[in-house]
Amino acid sequence: MLAELFLDAARGCAGRSPLTQALLIAAAEDLARGGVVARVMAGAECDRPGTVPGLRFAGALHRLVLEGRAPALAAHYPTAGGEPDLDALWGDALPVLHEHADELRVLVSTTAVQTNEPGRSAPLFGGLQTATRLAADAAGRRAGFPVRLLEVGASGGLNLRPHRVAYPVDGVKLGDPGSPFTLDPRWTGRPPVDVAHNLRLVRRAGCDPDPVDVTTEDGRLHLQSFVWADQVARFERLRAALDLAQLDPVPVQRAAGPEWLSEQLVRPERDVLTVVWHSVVWQYTSPADRAMGRAVLADAAARATPMAPLALLVYEPRRTHGPDPYRFQLLLKLWPAGVSLRLGWGAGHGTPFTWDTQPWD
Template sequence: MLAELFLDASRACEAHSPLTRALLVAAAEDLARGGVTARVMAGAECDRHGTVPGLRFAGALHRLVLEGRAPALARHYPTVGGEPDFATLWDDALTVLHEQADELRALVTSTVVQTNEPGRSAPLFGGLHTATHLAADEAGRRARFPVRLLEVGASGGLNLRPHRVAYRVDGEVFGDPGSPFALDPGWTGRPPVDLRHDLRLVRRAGCDLDPVDVSTEDGRLHLSSFVWADQVNRFARLQAAIDLARLDPVPVRRATGPEWLAEQLAQPERDVLTVVWHSVVWQYASPADRAMGRAILADAAARATPVAPLALLVYEPRRTHAAGAYEFRLLLKLWPAGISLRLGTGAGHGVPFTWDTAPWD
């Protein structure tokens, strides 16, 4: 039942976004009694859990607020300077739902949930430094390899420029000190390599089933609307990452991951470390696409050489021993070296992160 999916989404954000939780709980109750929310969600009654209809609903409301089209509701939204008043929040939301039901339904039905968390650039940055160091050792090189970075499920491509971010760690700045995107990665420990070396990305590319063009205002609003509106630091981080992306554009191609990856990995590149990267996309891939992706990567790994190495670097959730609990792990595989490491664990958004290198089985 759709109301149950809204309640599921409300529980997922309970610890991090009281505003979103309150909206979704009230909307679930309204759905159950056939209120205006049912009109807004018409056509979504049979949506799968993975499409997260509750967050699409919350994102649609947030987008109207960001566009200045829901002033009464905006007073509750910190992303536009408001402060939630939970006693009147749902009444103000109801006014918007009644007045703009058709517009909200169009937004809900035409969008997919995409966050494209730029905080994940921080573990990516450390992971790339580690990979280039290990690949150089394997090849007997004094200098580290430059990187060709390939991102599957890149969304708006905000994590395709990790070398262009200013990472502020314990009074030091790594990456690009002059970047418009400065990030405190919240690290405990550091990668087991010298971060003062230049990280050279000579080629970057990404694919996504629904790529977002962040050079447009529509693209900015689309990604911004899915940030929970009481997470102002996360919202500001996204805006800075979009500003950087507009200065340093990297197009994201509309394509399936296996199809695109097969094309990109068809030929090894000499004197370059090719890194396949993805973050929090594996759970959304079909079993068929997962199997095909593994086969394509295995074929490319078999053709890797010390002077044309290949790496897989992923930041994905793994279930822990605790019931229903997950942790996000940064995992690295390097070919032909046969190195397989867990580099550390962190929050879903990549910040904070704890570096703790251990074998990855």
């Protein structure tokens, strides 16, 4: 039942986005009554839970607000300079829904939820520094390897420029101190290697089944609309990452991950550390694609050499035995060095992050 999926999404907002939670609860009640939300969501009645129809609905409304076409509703949206009044929110949303129902239905039916969280560049930066140093040590090199970064499920590619971001740590800006994007990594502990030296990325590429062109206004609005509207700091972080992307464009290819990765890894590249990276995409891939991706990576790992090494670096939720059923962990495998490490864990958006290097079985 669609209304129940809206309520599921609302529960996911609890404690994190009171505005989105209140909006989705009211929308679920309207759906159950057969109100205007049923018209907006027509055609989505059988959508699977993984498509998160409630968040697509909230994102479509947010987009209208960001475009300046729903001023009364914008008064509740901090991302548009408003202040939420949760008691009045739904009353101001209803006229917008009636006026733009057909347009909202198209938006809901043609978009997928994509957050492309740039905060994950912080653990990525430390993970890349660790990988290149350990690969160099295994090869007997004095200097760290330059990196070829390959991202599967890259969305708009906002995490394909971790070396272009400024990270304030202990009073010093790591990465690129002159960057227009400063990201506080909120680290507890530190990576197991020196991260003060320059990280060199010589090649970057990404793929996604539905890539977002962040050099266009449409692409920027698409990603901004899926940020919960009362998370202003996260919204501003995304805008800074989008501005950086304009200065340093990296196209993302429309392709399925296993096939694209197979093409990218067809032969080892000497004097370069090739790093396959993905973050919070594993749960959205099919079992068949997961199996195919593992096989592609295993074939490439068998061809890796000390002077043409390969790394897998991922930031994904994993089951735990603690109070939280899942924890986002940064994991590293390195071939042919045989390194397999859990580097630490953090929030789903990448910050804060705790460095705690342990073997990864």
